Amino acid sequence: MKTVDLEYYADQFLKRHFNIPLSIPIRISGRMTSKLGAFKIQYQGRKMVSSEIVMSANFIHNNHTDTILDVLYHECVHYALFSLGRPFRDSDKEFISTLKSLGISETKTYQYKGITHLYACSRCNYQFTKNMKGYEKRYRCRYCQKRFVYKGTIHSSPHPEYH
Known part of the structure; x- marks a missing residue:
């Protein structure tokens, strides 16, 4: 799945469920290894200067489309609630209830699949x-x-035929 595909799905989801367009970039990061996706806000002092949704390239490469979209939609809910001035953090009750009402998984639902590195003492x-x-x-x-x-x-990998 490419950035343009993620942007299309995110925009359709946000318009359908929150009546807002996607107005921030979506970036696929090859460096993101500890998270599957993230809604990032950058501040300069107390002023917000930018925001974006970042998805792990390794996660995208090693998972089915429905799993990728579930994580993307989770990040879209963060973005939508933030844009609407409502509680948007993973632990906020409104965020959790919004996920449940839309049938979207909560944080840490999926296990990491992809390349891991083995170390020994x-x-x-x-x-x-x-x-x-x-790490060494x-x-x-x-x-x-x-x-x-x-x-x-x-x-x-859940897709052994890809490798």
């Missing part, structure tokens, strides 16, 4: 995975304080 062989690369450069083992060694990638 160079001394005690403690192993773990992270969605980010470069910044952190040490909590058990023996030695540096981690990067072991490679692991791929979990």
Whole structure:
């Protein structure tokens, strides 16, 4: 799915359910690994200077269209409620009730699928995975304080035919 497709679906959704057009950009980020999608607001001091919806490229590549649209619509609800001056955060009751009334999933509904990176301790062989690369450069083992060694990638995809 491409940015133009996401913008089309988001605009149709917002017009249908909130009677507002999509007036912010949607960006697909190859760097976003800890979140599937986000409604981002940038402030300069107390003044809002820009906002956007960002979707994870890895998430888009490794999930079905209905899952991608569910996350996109979740971010659209954040945007719509913010635009209307209503409570828009994940923990706000109005936000949660709006999601439920529209049949959209709440935050942390979907598990991460895609490329993960395997690390191991160079001394005690403690192993773990992270969605980010470069973890071994910044952190040490909590058990023996030695540096981690990067072991490679692991791929979990609902679309094995794509790879």
